[in-house]
Amino acid sequence: MERAGKALHSWSSRFSRRTAAPCDEEAELRQLEAQASPATLEALNSTSELPADAGQAGVHALLQRYLAAEKHDVHSAAQRLEQQAAWRRSFGTVSLPPAGSAHRPLIVVAVRKHLPPPGGDLSELERFVVMVLDTAASYCWDADGASGHQFAALFDLRGICRKNLHLKAVAIIFGLIERRTSRQKLKFISGEAGRATLVQEMGADVVPKELGGAAAATPIEEAVRRLPAWQEQQRQLAQRQGGLGSASLQFNGEIVMPVAEQQQQQEQQRQEQWQEQQQAAVPAAGAAAGLAAKAAVQTVAAYVPAEARRSEGRAASAAPAAQPSALVIVGPSGVGKGTLINRLMEEQRDRFGFSCSHTTRPPREGEVDGVHYHFTTHEKMEADIAADKFLEYAHVHKNIYGTSIQAVQDVADSGRCCVLDIDVQGARQVRKAPLKAIFVFIAPPSLEELEHRLRGRATDSEEQITTRLRNAQEELRSVEEAGLYDYVIVNNDLDAAYQHLTAVAQRCLAGEQQGAAPPPEQQQVGQPAVAAAYGLERHRGRVALVTGAGSGVGWELANTLAAAGLRVVAVSRSKPQLEKLQAAVLELGVPATEFLPVVCDISKAAEVQALPRIVAKRWPGAHINIVVNAAAAPPVDTSLLSGSFEAWAESVSTNILGTALVTREAVADMERHGSWGQVVNVACAEEGSGMHAVSKQAACAMAQELRLEAAVRGVPLRRRQPRAPLPQAAASSSRQPRRYMRKTSLRQSSSASLRLTVWM
């Protein structure tokens, strides 16, 4: 409050210094207030332009700003004020779910051409988006976790097209969203199917009518005023219903974005066509070498994503378009997993099949062998485990439980989505296995309620209940494990929990896979001697993305890295060049599964953003480890005095912006996976002339900026000399190899979730 007051004071005093002639401010203010509509004045109280708690003084300071902007013409200031207010009202809506609904409130921001108000400045837009996100965030991280409210923000981009695109405004919005949300929480929705998913996931009572729901939406500014009362009402309701007992169960909300459909579809189609061609071209013999040779991989092959199966030499046509992902349900005993799963099975038996586990625990009354469990003995189970028959197994509540590979295979063979009910230890193992799956943790509203349900079920002895409750506390803590679960569903109201579960289950049917599975064990390929020659041994099996791979240094580096046994993503605008490179790489004996050529224009954000997805699709569980920025526009016609504007623009957009885009997306991919990596910028400050030289100097300066930004994020910097010069192959290009690289390393000091090395 005090800080807000000070900020306001300094802001308004700055303003008063800028005011031209002294005038009767009081009288002007009164006139302006008289001319403005009461609704507009009322809305100013909660405007995002003011620091919180700015009060009446803040509103007056704001009105003074309008007066100053209109050179103290009260009538114009009033008009401008109304214009701004109308713009703000049109900006978006909030729909608050009715009391007792399990759905989260939805903020819908309509992104349109007139994003900034007529003549308005972009900083207001920035403040507005911040307010929307902050409102969403503050409710996501609800202080005591009692109400468990989560907001979702939906940025409706359907009104945007090439003709009316206000690029800077959209860039501001995306920048702010990216900084304030984890990408896992960001979803892109498009088309009719997307809309249906939106209604299903968010609930018809919060999705506005125009998006297919049934909610009446309120303008954002008005809803913001109603929020405290609404939240209080929900909190009281939650308290009456028992509340969410464990603070550890808080998790944040999601940002949902419908994107300009056409653009997304085109981009997707282009990438998919290319990928299809590449995958069809994979020769069977070489491909098999690239697959993990674990028993589980071969046996649950139906779950290995289609592209990997194709590369095993099976007929592509034999595989359905989207193999469902498995649905892994985890949660403490008595939370309601069985109840939820049974309902899913009853309602959608033709789509979902239960993986019947093995257990050494004796059957409960009514349990049927081969239906609820395969009941077995310790000896038999241990022998089967030793014989590698299990995908996972664990000692739970003093018994052994396990999922046999056969159980999953049986369901997969029937073409249905396989549902697993397993404990936390089992979930960790399945995460590491190459099984395409979505992981859901079912949480109780409170430990008391859990105990109540366990006793109410009347299937366990007092001793068993005590063991199960003790274990439950440990199991609940697993919710915080990074990358373990994709969704947490609190089973308070059974119908609401079931509705959430079915929404997730639909994603399984669509073959979606989420989360950050660690890379499966990889068979080492490539030539150890090549790797050793360039000091690349420790990078073998890692994913290196090389831009500018169609020619020159990029070509040579892609070639060499692939030969050394790295998985190479070769990026170029030229498909014919990539085809030639692919042929050359395969000739070196590199398995086709380890080389992924991608046609991509690195100066186009949408295309670059697709790269991590393409990598994950080709190598499930893997992500970009190394990025080599070797792309550069041709240094032709770039003279500063006589060159063409088009050539300058190409130099800047490829050499500077493209390099920055690829770096940002690659580092984000590393960060998402809590992993370390390298960024290699192939640049030399003294290279070329004209705009080309300027762009290369800028690429060098980028290293310094990267270090600064990384330092701000708490990633300390350490300079290091390169251990090895550029691969010899690169030396064959016209430049001296050593001058291409200056290497700097960034390391996180403690609890390293991100270690980043920058080479320049």
Ligand SMILES: Nc1nc2c(ncn2[C@@H]2O[C@H](COP(=O)(O)OP(=O)(O)O)[C@@H](O)[C@H]2O)c(=O)[nH]1
């Ligand atoms: N790891 C693993 N856990 C399992 C498997 N089958 C069941 N479980 C877990 O074992 C725990 C005890 O299951 P159960 O004896 O049926 O008791 P309930 O959960 O209280 O109904 C639960 O957490 C189950 O999710 C399995 O195949 N593997």
Ligand SMILES: Nc1ncnc2c1ncn2[C@@H]1O[C@H](COP(=O)(O)OP(=O)(O)O)[C@@H](O)[C@H]1O
């Ligand atoms: N949302 C809920 N509200 C109240 N009781 C529930 C709810 N969900 C499940 N139950 C009850 O809790 C008990 C335990 O459920 P169960 O499905 O056996 O749990 P789990 O399979 O996770 O051990 C059952 O008696 C079930 O009817």
